[in-house]
Amino acid sequence: MPSTKQKYIKMREESDLSLEVILIIVLGVFMFLFGSLLFKIHMGDLAYNPDSTYGLFLVIVSFQIITMGKTPFGDLSRSWAIIIIGVLAAVLGMVSCFIPGYLSELVRILVGLILFTGGIALMLQLFFSKEKAKLWIKVPGILKQLIVACALVYGITIIGGLITLIPGITTDPQTAVILIIYGISFFYLAWCIQKATRIYPEEEKKLSLEKNPSKKFSFFQETSLPLSSAIIILVGTLLVLLGVLLFPVTSGTIPFSPDGQLGLLLVIVAIQMMALGETPMGQYKRSWLLIIVGLIFAALGIVSCIVPGILTGLIQILIGGLNIFGGVLLLIKRFSSRNEIKNSTSETFIVPPPVKKLIVTQTILNIVSIIFGLSMLLGGIIPGLVVAVVLVINGILLFALIILLQKITNIKIEMKKDASGG
Numbered sequence: 488m489p490s491t492k493q494k495y496i497k498m499r500e501e502s503d504l505s506l507e508v509i510l511i512i513v514l515g516v517f518m519f520l521f522g523s524l525l526f527k528i529h530m531g532d533l534a535y536n537p538d539s540t541y542g543l544f545l546v547i548v549s550f551q552i553i554t555m556g557k558t559p560f561g562d563l564s565r566s567w568a569i570i571i572i573g574v575l576a577a578v579l580g581m582v583s584c585f586i587p588g589y590l591s592e593l594v595r596i597l598v599g600l601i602l603f604t605g606g607i608a609l610m611l612q613l614f615f616s617k618e619k620a621k622l623w624i625k626v627p628g629i630l631k632q633l634i635v636a637c638a639l640v641y642g643i644t645i646i647g648g649l650i651t652l653i654p655g656i657t658t659d660p661q662t663a664v665i666l667i668i669y670g671i672s673f674f675y676l677a678w679c680i681q682k683a684t685r686i687y688p689e690e691e692k693k694l695s696l697e698k699n700p701s702k703k704f705s706f707f708q709e710t711s712l713p714l715s716s717a718i719i720i721l722v723g724t725l726l727v728l729l730g731v732l733l734f735p736v737t738s739g740t741i742p743f744s745p746d747g748q749l750g751l752l753l754v755i756v757a758i759q760m761m762a763l764g765e766t767p768m769g770q771y772k773r774s775w776l777l778i779i780v781g782l783i784f785a786a787l788g789i790v791s792c793i794v795p796g797i798l799t800g801l802i803q804i805l806i807g808g809l810n811i812f813g814g815v816l817l818l819i820k821r822f823s824s825r826n827e828i829k830n831s832t833s834e835t836f837i838v839p840p841p842v843k844k845l846i847v848t849q850t851i852l853n854i855v856s857i858i859f860g861l862s863m864l865l866g867g868i869i870p871g872l873v874v875a876v877v878l879v880i881n882g883i884l885l886f887a888l889i890i891l892l893q894k895i896t897n898i899k900i901e902m903k904k905d906a907s908g909g
Contacts, residue, residue, distance in 0.1 A: 500774060500775060501772055501773055501774060502773050502774060502775050502777075502778050503681075503685070504681065504761070504778060505680075505681070505684060506554055506555060506714065506762045507551075507555060507557070507680060508677045508680055508681045508684075509758065509761045509762055509778075510547065510550055510551050510758070511673050511676055511677040511680070512673070512674065512677045512782070513547060513754070513757070513758065513761075513782075513785050514547060514673050515670045515671070515672075515673030515674045515677065516670065516782065516785055516786055516789060517543070517544065517547065517670070517789050518666050518667075518669040518670035518673060519666070519667055519669075519670025519671065519673075519674075520670075520786060520789050520790060520793065521540065521666050521670075521789075521793055522662075522663045522664065522665070522666025522667035522668075522669070522670060523663070523667060524790070524793055524794055525659055525660075525662060525663035525666065526659075526660060526663050528659070528794070529658075529659035529660060529663070533794045533797070534794055534795050534796055535793065535794065536587065536744060536746065536747060536792065536793065536794070536795045537591065537595065538583045538584070538586075538587040538588065538590065538591055538594065538744070538747070539583065539584040539587070539744055539746065539747030539750065539751070539792040539793070539795075540792055540793050541580075541583055541594040541595055541597075541598045542579075542580040542581065542582070542583030542584035542594060542747065542751070542792070543580065543584060543747075543750065543751060543754065543788075543789065543792040544580070544598055545576050545577065545579055545580030545583070545594065545597070545598065546576075546577050546580040546581060546584070546721075546751060546754070546755075547754070548576060548580075548601065549573045549574070549576040549577035549580065549721070550573075550577075550718075550721065550758060551573075552569060552570075552572060552573030552576065553565075553569075553570050553573035553574065553577070553717045553718075553720065553721060554714055554717045554718065554762075556569055558605075559601045559602070559605030559608075559609075560604070560605050560608040560609070561608060561609060561612055564708070564709045565709055565710055565712070566708055566709060566710055567710055570710065570712065570717070570720075574720065574721070574724055577721055577724060577725075578724060578728060579593075579594065579597070580594075581724070581725055581728050581729070581751065582728070582732070583747075584744065584747035584748065584750070584751045584792060585728075585729060585732055585743060585744060585747055585748055585751075586732060586741055586742060586743065586744070587742055587744045587747070588742060589741075595651060596652065598651055599648050599649075599651035599652035600648070600652070601648070602644050602645070602647045602648030602651060603644075603645055603647075603648025603649055603651075603652060604648070605644065605648075606641045606642070606643075606644030606645035606647075606648055607645055609637070609641045609644070610638065610641040610642065610645070613634070613637050613638060613641065619634075619637075620634045620637075628686070629679060629682045629683045629686060630683060630687075632679050633676075633679040633680065633683055636672065636675045636676040636678075636679040637676065639672045639675070639676075640669075640672045640673060640676050643665065643668065643669045643672055644669075646665060647665065647666075647669060650662055650665070714762065714763065715763055715765070715892075716889045716892065716893070718755075718758070718759055718762065718763065718765075719885050719886075719888060719889050720886075720889065721755065722755060722759075722882075722885055723882040723883070723885035723886045723889075724882070725751070725752070725755065725882070726878045726879070726881045726882035726885065727878070727879055727882030727883065728882075729748065729878050730874075730875045730876065730877070730878030730879035730880075730881075730882060731875070731879065733871055733872075733874060733875035733878065734872070734875050736871070737870075737871030737872055737875065744795065745799060746791045746792065746794075746795040746796065746798070746799055747791075747792055747795075749788070749791055749798075749799065749802040749803060749806060750787075750788040750789065750790070750791030750792035750798075750802070751788065751792060752788070752806055753784050753785070753787055753788030753791065753802055753805070753806060754784075754785050754788035754789060754792075756784060756788075756806075756809075757781040757782070757784035757785035757788060758781070758785070760777055760778075760780065760781035760784065761773070761777070761778050761781035761782070761785075764777060766809075766813070767809040767810055767812075767813035767814075767856070768809065768812060768813035768816050768817070769813065769816065769817055769820070784805075787801070787802060787805075788802070803863050803864070804863075804864065806860070806863050807860045807861070807862075807863030807864035808860065808864070809860070810856045810857065810859050810860030810863065811856075811857050811860035811861060811864070812860075813853075813856060814853040814854065814855075814856035814857035814860065815853075815857060817849075817853045818850065818853045818854070821846070821849065821850065821853075841891055841894040841895050841898065842895060844891055845888070845891045845892070845895065848884055848887055848888050848891060849888070851880075851884055852881065852884050852885070852888070855877055855880055855881045855884065856881070858877050859874070859877055859878065859881065862874045862877070
């Protein structure tokens with residue numbers, strides 16, 4: 488039996504979970520918790536926010552579309568057209584999370600259609616595509632289990648779509664049981680995909696996260712947008728949208744769901760942690776320990792979206808503390824490393840203009856992060872309009888960050904070409 492020290496060392500090792508597996512696990516956690524909470528919701532012991540529940544589902548689906556080109560109807564080329572569709576789906580989900588009551592029916596019908604028609608499309612592809620069940624059935628081992636896992640998930644997806652489109656065809660307890668089984672089936676699917684990936688690694692099917700950008704832009708061609716930039720686009724969109732919506736919210740024109748806002752923010756932070764190792768306190772190794780922390784954060788955010796009121800204070804303190812501590816820590820690291828570079832060299836070091844802009848942008852982002860964290864912890868002390876402006880600035884800076892990172896990537900590519908004589 489391994490000792491506590493050995494277990495700790497194992498937890499610190501780098502995780503090999505793919506983004507696809509991580510998002511499937513998050514969907515599993517979502518469905519499992521939704522089903523578990525629905526028993527208490529049915530009995531009247533807990534409140535329920537359908538708007539942010541459906542909205543969160545749309546945002547998670549948009550993550551799959553934007554980062555991998557995986558839609559609810561099958562895999563497509565990750566073109567700018569697909570990315571924009573994913574962003575629009577995310578915006579709809581975010582508005583549903585933030586502003587309850589306005590999009591209730593639209594979002595419910597959309598989620599129902601996605602589940603029902605998407606489940607049918609995926610089931611047909613599974614059994615009629617030459618590259619899926621027809622091929623997998625010939626190979627003994629995990630691929631046969633993958634057929635079972637996919638069929639189980641797609642079958643329950645179709646049922647879930649019908650339940651969403653036609654409320655009342657099942658009782659709440661029956662729906663809860665179906666959701667719990669749905670969540671478990673997602674976990675089984677994630678395990679099958681992860682094991683199959685380890686046994687049959689296919690390089691050509693992996694995400695091209697760092698390939699050179701194409702010189703010829705095409706709206707419908709595969710884009711070389713890195714995973715980190717794709718997630719930043721989502722976060723930037725969320726912050727700008729939230730900031731813009733806070734203007735009418737602070738004037739009392741429209742209602743607002745703080746639990747939907749906090750829950751969605753925490754789930755996105757969790758996905759960033761698990762997929763990239765990026766946390767509010769900086770970049771870390773994507774260890775199994777970080778994956779577990781990310782799953783805990785995701786679970787808290789999901790519960791906050793489904794059941795309003797029970798985790799509001801806890802998540803406010805968590806997000807506020809992480810933003811303040813992370814902003815301060817990153818500022819200290821940046822200025823200390825800058826001083827070390829100055830002291831270690833007597834020659835004048837010329838910093839390229841894009842790098843200078845990047846440093847300035849990151850510094851402002853850290854300051855804005857601290858202000859946002861303070862607004863979380865201090866409640867009504869910081870005016871709502873100030874928070875709205877801070878959020879919009881934060882989102883715009885994130886978009887600027889993507890452009891700067893792309894410019895720096897292009898400079899590195901040119902430098903490699905010059906060094907190789909190309």
